[in-house]
Amino acid sequence: MTSKLPYIMIAFAAAMWGLIGFFVKGLTAAGFSAMEIVAIRVLTAAIILILVGIVYYRNHLKIRLQDLYLFVGTGILSIVFFNWSYFTAINLLSIPIAVALLYTSPAFVAILSFLFLKESINRKKLLAIVLTVIGCTLAAGITGKGGATFSVSSILIGLGAGFGYALYSIFGKIALRRYHPFTVTMYTFIVASAALVPTTGIAGKASSVFTGDIWLYAIGLGIFPTVLAYFAYSWGLERTESSTAAVVATLEPVIATMLGMIVYGDRLGSLQLLGSAMIIISVIAVNITLPKREQKKHFPV
Known part of the structure; x- marks a missing residue:
């Protein structure tokens, strides 16, 4: 039986x-801009990881110079580009639409995995991706009744957030073959x-x-949402397909919504509840394998 631990780690x-x-919210209240917060996030994480590496992972601190492009992929093309696109989209569009465009990432991952990692796209995975994208759209509160219009460039920037988010799975998968x-x-x-x-000039605000x-x-x-999250995701990604990992990771907006309701008293509409349910259903669908008859049970399912 296939271990579910990688999926648990991704979740x-x-x-x-x-x-x-x-x-x-805490850092914003202290007067930091969105990109300054991103800089604080990655810098703090880098310092913590270097210290942990010196103490516990000394055998895993070296990389080959020719492999640096992989970390340019995960670090700049994914983390930096994703954050720039995401926060720009929030300013140009709105938070719900930016979030919905961000979570088109599973569709990008499936396509990129098919093109570059030779992973298959079966009907179950395709259905899960479609449910995820629709579910995230509904969960974000998009109803199509607002009458707002946005430029093509702003929509493309929002989709860039989803694309940048997906690139971590692609470059990360390749990097995990070697590191x-x-x-x-x-x-x-x-x-x-x-x-x-x-x-970002965050060094000037270090004090x-x-x-x-x-x-x-x-x-x-x-x-918490950086070192532990990315380490757990990388560990799980190493042991499963990129497209499957990306779908499981879309539990994030559901969990964030639940925390918002419990901690900040946010209220959910019926469409948001439906969207959250669709995301959960897609995660269940992509992970559950129905048992087949006794014959041929020696074949993987």
Whole structure:
């Protein structure tokens, strides 16, 4: 029987990502911009990972220079590009539409995995992806009745967030063929930090990060929805298909919505409840394999 632990680890990563709003709210209240918060996130994560690596993963600290492009892929093309696209889309569009466009990522992963990783797209996986995309759209509250119109460029930027989000699964899958999950996670955030810290000017605000309760938000942001989440996701991704991992990871908006209801008193409409249910159904559908008859049971299903 195929182990479900990789899917559990990916779901755990999704749960950790669902907590990000708590830390972002705290840092936003302290006066940091969206991209400064991203810079704090990746820099804090990189420092923590380097320290953990020196103590526990000394045998996994080296990479080949010719493989650096993989971490440019996970760190800059994915983490940095995804965040830039996502926050730009929030400003140009609206948060619900930006979130919905972000979670088109499973469709991008399935297509990219088919093209570059030679992974198949069967009917069950295709149905799960379709349900996920529709579910995320409904969960985000898009009803089509608002009458708002947006430019093509702003929609493409929003889709860029989904594409950038998907690239982590693709580059990460290739990197995991050669490196330990810890190595992949650490160098992803080292490269992302090298790109973000100089361009956001967060270094000039370094003294203000560690005042009052800000350092708790900064370190918490670096540990829970970042280090733990990406390590768990990389561990699970190493042991399953990229497209399947991406679908399981879309539990994140459901978990974030539940936390919002419990902690912040957010209310869900019927369409959002339906969308959340569709996401859960898609995750169940992609992971449950119905048993076949006794004959041919020696064949994988």
